Amino acid sequence: DTAVSQTPKYLVTQMGNDKSIKCEQNLGHDTMYWYKQDSKKFLKIMFSYNNKELIINETVPNRFSPKSPDKAHLNLHINSLELGDSAVYFCASSHTGGNQPQHFGDGTRLSIL
Amino acid sequence: GENVEQHPSTLSVQEGDSAVIKCTYSDSASNYFPWYKQELGKRPQLIIDIRSNVGEKKDQRIAVTLNKTAKHFSLHITETQPEDSAVYFCAASPSGTGRRALTFGSGTRLQVQP
Numbered sequence: 001d002t003a004v005s006q007t008p009k010y011l012v013t014q015m016g017n018d019k020s021i022k023c024e025q026n027l028g029h030d031t032m033y034w035y036k037q038d039s040k041k042f043l044k045i046m047f048s049y050n051n052k053e054l055i056i057n058e059t060v061p062n063r064f065s066p067k068s069p070d071k072a073h074l075n076l077h078i079n080s081l082e083l084g085d086s087a088v089y090f091c092a093s094s095h096t097g098g099n100q101p102q103h104f105g106d107g108t109r110l111s112i113l
Numbered sequence: 114g115e116n117v118e119q120h121p122s123t124l125s126v127q128e129g130d131s132a133v134i135k136c137t138y139s140d141s142a143s144n145y146f147p148w149y150k151q152e153l154g155k156r157p158q159l160i161i162d163i164r165s166n167v168g169e170k171k172d173q174r175i176a177v178t179l180n181k182t183a184k185h186f187s188l189h190i191t192e193t194q195p196e197d198s199a200v201y202f203c204a205a206s207p208s209g210t211g212r213r214a215l216t217f218g219s220g221t222r223l224q225v226q227p
Contacts, residue, residue, distance in 0.1 A: 041151075041220050042219060043215075043217040045216070100145075101159050101162060102159070102215060104149075104156040104157050106155070
């Protein structure tokens with residue numbers, strides 16, 4: 001009965017490869033997010049979707065392409081992986097409207113060899 | 114855009130003592146301020162939040178205060194226990210349509226010594 005679930009939990013791959021991370025929430029939320037946490041633990045917003053529509057894109061390289069097939073899912077596809085992409089990626093979700101708590105998934109640790 | 118600064122970066126206290134973490138923000142449009150606790154290898158978990166229409170909120174041993182004029186807010190943990198050891202993040206978010214993502218502080222590593 002996990003509220004926000006991400007797969008895979010760990011992803012180890014070589015530079016130049018393409019990979020995807022999936023996220024699903026069963027909380028009935030209509031806004032979903034991707035955050036990146038780097039090795040220094042800084043948490044930074046990458047994307048936000050509301051009802052399948054992109055509302056935030058925080059100067060993320062266009063190698064990163066989010067896709068939201070429905071409001072319960074927000075997947076992240078990354079092309080041509082680079083060493084600097086190594087990080088933990090967190091999916092989160094919330095209700096629409098200001099001041100709504102965001103619930104995080106368990107994260108996907110991406111390691112680029 | 115919003116900028117959130119958090120201090121201190123590390124904090125070590127004895128079990129039973131109080132711990133205080135402070136944050137400042139730059140965007141006067143921000144009106145939602147959550148605090149997250151992140152244990153090693155785990156996800157950030159919401160522990161308390163405050164909205165701009167109140168100045169203080171308390172939940173058992175945890176309290177948060179907000180000063181909108183000065184644009185700062187603080188987390189207070191009383192009677193600390195070893196299981197409080199974790200990294201704590203403050204965050205700020207504006208309300209309204211469009212931009213709702215959280216801007217996080219840089220985190221405070223709290224260590225509670227038994």
